[in-house]
Structures are given as C-alpha cells and as structure tokens.
Amino acid sequence: MINEIVIAGFGGQGVLSMGKILAYSGLMEDKEVCWLPSYGPEQRGGTANVTVIVSDERISSPVLNTYDVVVVLNQQSLDKFESKVKPGGILMYDTYGIHKKPTRTDITVYPIEATEATIEMNNSKTFNMIVLGALLHVRPMVTIESVLKALKKTLPERHHHLIPLNEQALNKGASLIK
Amino acid sequence: MKDEVTLMKGNEALAMAAIRYGADAYFGYPITPQSEVLEKLEEEMPWDTTGMVVLQAESEVAAINMVYGGAMTGKAVFTSTSSPGFSLMQEGVSYLAASEVPALLINVQRGGPGLGTIHASQADYFQACKGGGHGDYHMIVLAPSSVQEMADMVALGFDLAFKYRCVSMILADGTIGQLMEKVVLPEQRPRRTDEEIRQQCPWAVNGRKGMRPSNVITSLELDDDKMEENNWRFQATYREIEKNETRCELVDVEDCDYMITAFGTTARIAMKTMELARKEGIKVGLFRPITLWPFPEKELREAAKNVKGILCVELNAGQMIEDVKLAVECKMPVEHYGRFGGNVPTPDELLNVLKEKLINK
Numbered sequence: 001m002i003n004e005i006v007i008a009g010f011g012g013q014g015v016l017s018m019g020k021i022l023a024y025s026g027l028m029e030d031k032e033v034c035w036l037p038s039y040g041p042e043q044r045g046g047t048a049n050v051t052v053i054v055s056d057e058r059i060s061s062p063v064l065n066t067y068d069v070v071v072v073l074n075q076q077s078l079d080k081f082e083s084k085v086k087p088g089g090i091l092m093y094d095t096y097g098i099h100k101k102p103t104r105t106d107i108t109v110y111p112i113e114a115t116e117a118t119i120e121m122n123n124s125k126t127f128n129m130i131v132l133g134a135l136l137h138v139r140p141m142v143t144i145e146s147v148l149k150a151l152k153k154t155l156p157e158r159h160h161h162l163i164p165l166n167e168q169a170l171n172k173g174a175s176l177i178k
Numbered sequence: 179m180k181d182e183v184t185l186m187k188g189n190e191a192l193a194m195a196a197i198r199y200g201a202d203a204y205f206g207y208p209i210t211p212q213s214e215v216l217e218k219l220e221e222e223m224p225w226d227t228t229g230m231v232v233l234q235a236e237s238e239v240a241a242i243n244m245v246y247g248g249a250m251t252g253k254a255v256f257t258s259t260s261s262p263g264f265s266l267m268q269e270g271v272s273y274l275a276a277s278e279v280p281a282l283l284i285n286v287q288r289g290g291p292g293l294g295t296i297h298a299s300q301a302d303y304f305q306a307c308k309g310g311g312h313g314d315y316h317m318i319v320l321a322p323s324s325v326q327e328m329a330d331m332v333a334l335g336f337d338l339a340f341k342y343r344c345v346s347m348i349l350a351d352g353t354i355g356q357l358m359e360k361v362v363l364p365e366q367r368p369r370r371t372d373e374e375i376r377q378q379c380p381w382a383v384n385g386r387k388g389m390r391p392s393n394v395i396t397s398l399e400l401d402d403d404k405m406e407e408n409n410w411r412f413q414a415t416y417r418e419i420e421k422n423e424t425r426c427e428l429v430d431v432e433d434c435d436y437m438i439t440a441f442g443t444t445a446r447i448a449m450k451t452m453e454l455a456r457k458e459g460i461k462v463g464l465f466r467p468i469t470l471w472p473f474p475e476k477e478l479r480e481a482a483k484n485v486k487g488i489l490c491v492e493l494n495a496g497q498m499i500e501d502v503k504l505a506v507e508c509k510m511p512v513e514h515y516g517r518f519g520g521n522v523p524t525p526d527e528l529l530n531v532l533k534e535k536l537i538n539k
Contacts, residue, residue: 034357036358039352061449063523064524
C-alpha cells in the first residue's frame, strides 16, 4: 500500500508539522516514509505545502505531480491541487473561507469544518491535529497510537503535557466525518 | 546508538554523520538551502562531546581558507555551502588541490546563475567536475540521491580525501538537502589523536618536535620544471582515482530498450518514471553515476551497449550529457532534458519526454 499525500495551506497553519507527525507515525510502524517541504519564503507567510509518502514499499520519487490524498486548507491551495488528485483519490478541505467549492466527481471529496472545531475546542493551535484526525479516519494509513507515539518522540519533553490535548483534537477531527 | 532508524533532513544527516565520523572541524557560512548543516551542528554542540570545532566564518572566502589551514595540519575538516557560496570558495579549492591536502566540501546546489533561486538545481556539475577554480585539478565528486547517502558519503568523502590527499566534494541539491527520510547513522568514532595523525599524515604541518625535517605546504612553485613535475604527480593521482574509485548504480538495465541517465534528485524522479513506463510495457533502465568525477565511463558504455537511446535528465541546460556522450561514443541517440531555475520535473513529465524524444521518433 502506498499513500502519496500533499498537504497545503497558509504558512503558520501547521502544514509542515502535520506532515512531519504523519511521517514520524509511519516510521513508528516501520513503514517507508518521506517528507518534502516547500521551503524558504513560503514558510514565513503565503502558501506552504508538504509532500508526505507513507508506503509499505521502497519509495522512488519524493517529487510527485498527482496524489492519492490531497488535504487543502485554503482557497489558493484548493485551486492549485484539485486537479492533482488521482482519479478515485481523496480530496479533503477545510470549509472555512472556501467560496469556490471543488467540482470533480471522479474523486471522493470530504469538506470538514476544522476551523469551527478549533473554536469549539477553544484552542486554535489544535487545528492541524483536527485535520490529521479527520484524514486518518477516512484513510487509516497509520493508527492513532502511532501518532501519539510520534508526538512523544518529536515534541520536546516540556510539551509532553499537551499530548492528551492533541489526542482530543485527533478524535474531534475523526468526529467531523459524517 | 547503532542501527537506530530515524527521520532526518538530508542537511541534518550531513551534520550528524560528520560528528559521528570524528571530524575535527567545520567552518562555514549559512546559505539556503543548506543552512541546516550549521544549525544542526550548533544544536548538537559537538565541541562538548567529541571536541569538534564548529565555527561560523565571516564569509565563504574565510571559511574555505580556514578549511585550508585546518587541512594542512592533517585534521579532518569540512565546509558546506550552496552554489553562490561555492563560487566564492573557488580560489581556495584550487589551492587545496595544488597543496595536496585532504578536505571535504559540500555543495547543496540551488538555482543559478547569480544569486538565482533557493530551490534545487544541478547546474554546478561543470564547476564541480571540470574545474571551477583555476589550473588542472580534480575533486572526487560524490552525488547522493537519498538522505542515507548524504550520511554515508561523509565518511566516504573523508576517507577518499585522506587516501589520495585530494579534495572530495558532496554535490547534493536543495531537494535532497530538505528531504526528510529514514536514515541509519554510523557509529560514533573517536577523533584521531595527534599521534595517529602524525602516523597517517607524515606530510602534515603539525609541529615536528625535533623528530623530522620541516614539512612545507604551499601551492606556489616558481620553478617551471618543478611545477610541471608537481602537475605530473597530480595527474598520476587522478589516473589512480579514475582506475579505482568510479561508482554507479544500475537499475533494471539488463533488459532495457531505453536508458535514463541521471544523478541525485533527478535519479529518484527517474526511478518513478521507470515504474510508470514499465506499467505501459516500455522497458526503461536507469544509470545513476554516484561518482560524477571520476565519471563511470566504462560502466556506462557496457550497460548501454544494447539500448536504442539514452535520455539524460538534469536540473541544468545540459552538462553531464557531455560525459554521457563521450562514454557511449555517440553510438546511439543521446537526448537531454533539463529543468532549471529551481524547478524540478515530475515523473510523468519525464515519461512524456522519453516518448517524444526517443520512443515515438
């Protein structure tokens, strides 16, 4: 099973770190993984995107043009990446600020109200984990246990008390899928 | 510490591998897309553990001359930079080569010419393989195409530099530098003691303690005959390196009708192109030079002898293709496809090019 994924949004939405946690979760399950960010000025505002591959087989190219899963968190990214979902693939987007909805019918589209969910959780920083929770609910390429293990490995110890909050966010995300 | 699989950026792997190798010093100046090398070194603080020196120089020119000074003492020293920074270092590189001192240089290429862009490029192939600095010299040029190779080539680069008393270069690109992949780092080795350096590098300028005649290291020789003699000695070393040190990877070349030649990031993209092509019944193989200098000429000639055509893919306007054509003696069509300025081709783009330039011709 190979999962070729792109996550795209504004710089500061946690796009790169969400991708990193997904990649680390794959590592926890001994899968082949890679993480390729857009780097440089994009990170300081503007659009940011990251390619993540989680695979049971050896990964050839980290550079891709079409994806099994596209997760977009703003309108520009939706416009840019809708056409790059493989037929039969998944397009997930946060509905906040989206005025032009996706139109493709040969893919499965999951609109999620992730920004609203952060307001319910009273913590805007949970945004990317809510999205990840929703993503893993529709495409369970790694388990939530592995994500929690990955968080433990990547977060500095002084932030470990935030892991339960992240777990809540992951569950919240899963509950957004109807 | 051994055998632990971890996730790391290519640039971070370079830094970690150098510490684990027991490198003595790093001198460098930050530049995107390789700044994580210096950042990782400073985060790890190896001066507290192995005793390795990490110094941010005031410029690339200063950094390469610090490398020159350190290398003369037989220490394992290295620097890293990206394209414009490496241009600034060229005088020093030529001096290092002429002085026959070992050093490891890393260029994580970005799009040029000029200050260019910060994204991946392979446009410094000529600079790395055909000179760059003045005079008849060569560096051993290693081209990693994975994060694991970024780590492994640090030890390889240092070992070859010390074996031949020459300069080794890791010629990476922005994509491999920024890419995070699984990597297993080598075991921590202790830095060599002064006594070990004295034994392994009898030429080094490290204090003779009344035990031997003075060592003098210089690139200046005003006597033409002596300078010619020096050049013959350099050339003899290069021939020896060409004989012993070519490295390459061949993927599915046994039955292939068409061959892609590519190195670094483009070789990874080409591997996916091969997978796509084989699904369509087109037999494509890949020849990936791991050493760009010495170029694996014989290996390519042998591997390509039955192919109908070769597509040379690079992130430049056509540089390695010259070596490819020389290697196969133009016995079959050799086409080039390049993207530049920081842009990178996609696997399906390469498949279309392959069809257009070779298969449907």
